[in-house]
Amino acid sequence: MYFEHDDQIWQKFPDLVAGVMTTPGITTGFSSDVLHDLVSTQTDRARARLSEHSESEFPEISAWRRVYSQMGLKPTQYRCASESLLRRFRKDDDLPSIHPVIDFCNAVSVAHGIPVAVFDLRQISGSLRVRPADGTEKYESFGGDVEHPAPGEIIFADEDGWAHARRWVNRQSGRSAVKPATSDILVVVEALHDGAADDVPKALDDIRQGLRDLWDVDPTSAVLTSRAPRFEI
Template sequence: MHLTVTVDPGIHTRAPHYTLGLIAVPAIEVTGAEPAVDALLTGAEDALHARALGRADVAALPTVAAWRDTYREFGVNPNRYPCAAESLLRRVAKGDRLPRINSFVDLCNAVSLVARLPVASCDVGDIDGTLCVRPADGGEVYLPLDAPDAPEHPEPGEVVYADSRGRAHSRRWNWRQSDVTKTDRGRRRLVLTVEAVHEGGRAAVEEALRRLAHVVEGIGPGLAEQPLVLDGDTPTAELFTAQATTTPATR
């Protein structure tokens, strides 16, 4: 089963620096704990605790501020619906520890805290064909995280990850993941994502991908495909192929 991940041209028109990093993991056992992952997450939490950032300080971080501006550009109030990275950073900055979920969710949370970027583990075992980052038309069906029996429809124009079956797998870009793509324990087919919208964000995305790939290689040597990066020049990637590839934009 292959998967084409693509970014709608309209996204880059309004968010020209949007960069999406991807790591495909065709099959791996997601466990409840990995010592290396727990150490990474604890270290990221400790470093953030030491900075004693307030809510306004988190919002002013350059990577977060860029997401807040981008959310406003797409008609979303970032105070009510902060991006995934801001939500994590706020929670940890006030002194909390994040709940330990499983090896891949915890890994993504750790890298998100370090990179100050949205990082997610997506179970794509039920997705085949195309996954597109695009403005919603309002007809997509979204199954809320941990509440799949209460389906929603995204607002028209809201950015979502949409598949070829008319399902939305996020709300308000990366504010919430869907129940379909949440990562549970067991044998899984995953795509790890890293997103940035600030100028020069590609370097930050590539560094976060390196961190992810290093740990994933320790968990399952040789199981992940090479990281790929999508931007305005290269908006499409083919995953779960013998050799994953990206496709340049046509002008």
């Protein structure tokens, strides 16, 4: 089993920096005080950044907006996951509580302005590739409906033809969403802005330390490049 981006992705978006992490051992047992402190540290950073600039001015968000334009999508209609979270956080001064690992990774996402996706590994069939859709893939929404991404749309596709994310970093699937029974996770952090080569490893380090503090686990991670595009799971 592995995670990778298709060659077409690297050719079209050579500035991409992708961080990948896996770990078992996610359980329902954790310290709520530790989680609160971890989330607060990250959201305080986001709050400080938003006090100076709106999320649309963040270089991390601007880069994704350019990518969405390249993909033929309106950046204000389809927003990357980190921009959507930042908009909500700016309005509510809070983030929704979903699951401890999601709550923490969402906080890291708003702090860094970078999309952070978390998948339940056991719901992924075989390997996972970021690639253009051919139109036959199936995507399960959080409401349980099954959709078919349009040919050419960038998706996270497994070997059984399930799309676990649509429009790259816009919308994850309910099929592999983290749930109370989730124990093994795959985390993907992607950025394309100037400085991404430094910022993605920093976000990975924050996630690694937080997972260790919450569950005493030892995550495995890597930063992918066009020359080393595959992460073995």
